Amino acid sequence: MTTLSTYAYPPSCPSSFVYALAAEGQAQFVYHTAVADFAAFGADGPVRIEVTLPARTGPASVHPLSCRIPCEQDGAALRFTLPGPGNYLVQADELNPLFLYVNPLDMNLPEAGDSVIRIPAGTLAEVGHVTLESGQTLCIEPGAVLRGVIRASNAQDVTICGGGIIDGSCVGAPPAGPRARLVVIEGCKNVTIRDVILIQPESWMLVIGACRDVHIANLREIGEVISSDGIDVVGSQNVLIENCCLRNNDDCIVIKSTLGDSSMGVDWRGDVENVTARGCVLWNAKAGNALEIGHELQSEHIRNIRFEDIDIICVHGHGAPFSIHNGDRATVENIVYDHIRVEHHYDKLIDFRIMRSRFNHDEQRGQVRNVTLRDIEVVESIFNPGYTISVIGGWDAQHTIEGVHFENFRLGGRRVSRPEDLPLYTAHCAGITFD
Incomplete structure (x- = not known):
């Protein structure tokens, strides 16, 4: 039987008004953006999914097509089984896509230490800018949101990880100034970036x-x-x-x-x-x-x-x-x-x-x-x-x-x-x- 890990997001995070989602019968938070919605959770095997669509939605399908995932559409309900961890999406006529980010249960989070900047699960961090130095790790845990931009310059052994979200929507560049790139790693060596979700950039x-x-x-x-x-x-x-x-x-x-x-x-x-x-x-x-x-x-x-x-x-x-x-x-x-x-x-x-x-x-x-x-x-x-x-x-x-x-x-x-x-x-x- 598949074991599931459900992530708890901060209450202020925007939820989808288009889709509702259950994985293995457990309700999952569906995050809303202007061009796509998404849900993220962990699993150690195949996952039964039920997506509730708006009334009178046309035909829907699961992608990538190469995964050959059959689905059953019964009124407002779309049912299918994902094979396990991976990246998938639901596309229905005239609707923005719903992305499904399925993680392994073990996200290989770093242990606490002086070199680790940690954004705990379920929290929202309004940071503006984060600068990473040599040997530092930024860990945004599953269900956590960091709002701001990330920079690392002329550093080595830098890691960004965790399964959480980096949101660029609140950077607030001056009206006459250049739009901020969301994550910039420059002049660096030995860099790892894994498992994070980037949304709503300015550039x-x-x-x-x-x-x-x-x-x-x-x-x-x-x-x-x-x-x-x-x-x-x-x-x-x-x-x-x-x-x-x-x-x-x-x-x-x-x-x-x-x-x-x-x-x-x-x-x-x-x-x-x-x-x-x-x-x-x-x-x-x-x-x-x-x-x-x-x-x-x-x-x-x-x-x-x-x-x-x-x-x-x-x-x-x-x-x-x-x-x-x-x-x-x-x-x-x-x-x-x-x-x-x-x-x-x-x-x-x-x-x-x-x-x-x-x-x-x-x-x-x-x-x-x-x-x-x-x-x-x-x-x-x-x-x-x-x-x-x-x-x-x-x-x-x-x-x-x-x-x-x-x-x-x-x-x-x-x-x-x-x-x-x-x-x-x-x-x-x-x-x-x-x-």
Whole structure:
């Protein structure tokens, strides 16, 4: 029999007026935001779920579809069983999604000590700003809420964990000032960020700027403003992102190299190397892309980037599930998209371009080399044919995209074996192959 851990949130937290939720027959708090609601709890096995929907709600489904979770809809009740810890969501016609964040029972919380900043379960901490130093851990326990922004600069051995919420809605930037990024880790080494929920940012949600040796695991995000990038890996090396669930109104996972705006003088420009994102669930709406490299690439090299075993629930705006926008001088090479599933896309499917935009500063254009899209499964809606396109375009004969390999790429159940199958439009590129 499954054991459940139910989290108690502060009374002031906004509760959903759309959904009610029971897990294993136990009522769970459903947290409300403007673009999505969510519930978080712990379990050590399969969990029977009942969601109460508003009256006259249309058909509902459980995602990612790759989990193949059947559901029974009986009037206002939606019933299904989750297989265990993981990230899931309920999507019903004309309703914001309901995200379900199922944790293991043991959240591996740190023991008390001088180096641990702890926000206890069931409490709300209005902190404004938290600055982490070398060797410090910020632990926001399940059911706790921290309102404010987090910064760590030129530090090492820094951890943010706990299962609780970081809420950026009450930072209060001056009207004429820049909007605050929610969590910024810059110039740091040996960083761990795991199990926390980020909501309601003013701008980018998590920035890893000029860092080395970073592990991001089981991060959950709900961003509603335009520019609510999910995870920005900027001028950093040796980064592992895994088992995250990101709902953003801009790029979900994005690779960049740009000066940044560090108050501590950390320059975020630098090569980006050895980055892996795997096991994630992504929801992109309004702006940006699901998996993005660019636009800002002020470095010599962006290389050895892997995206694997990822469910892209949707890209609703004019971005793309797969995008490279090289607007500066970098050589982008050795990029792999492997075992990616796309449930919905709209304007573009693949968008690889060397270009110049308002975000770019280098006078010299760059290159893109050796990109592989392997074992990709894309659902095709009735609105895609004749509307959705793919683009691979270099800048000129000297600044090209070369070596883009499609291996078992399937669109609407059909294997893509030629450019017309996407359809794909090209310029200043070479070595595009289909296998």
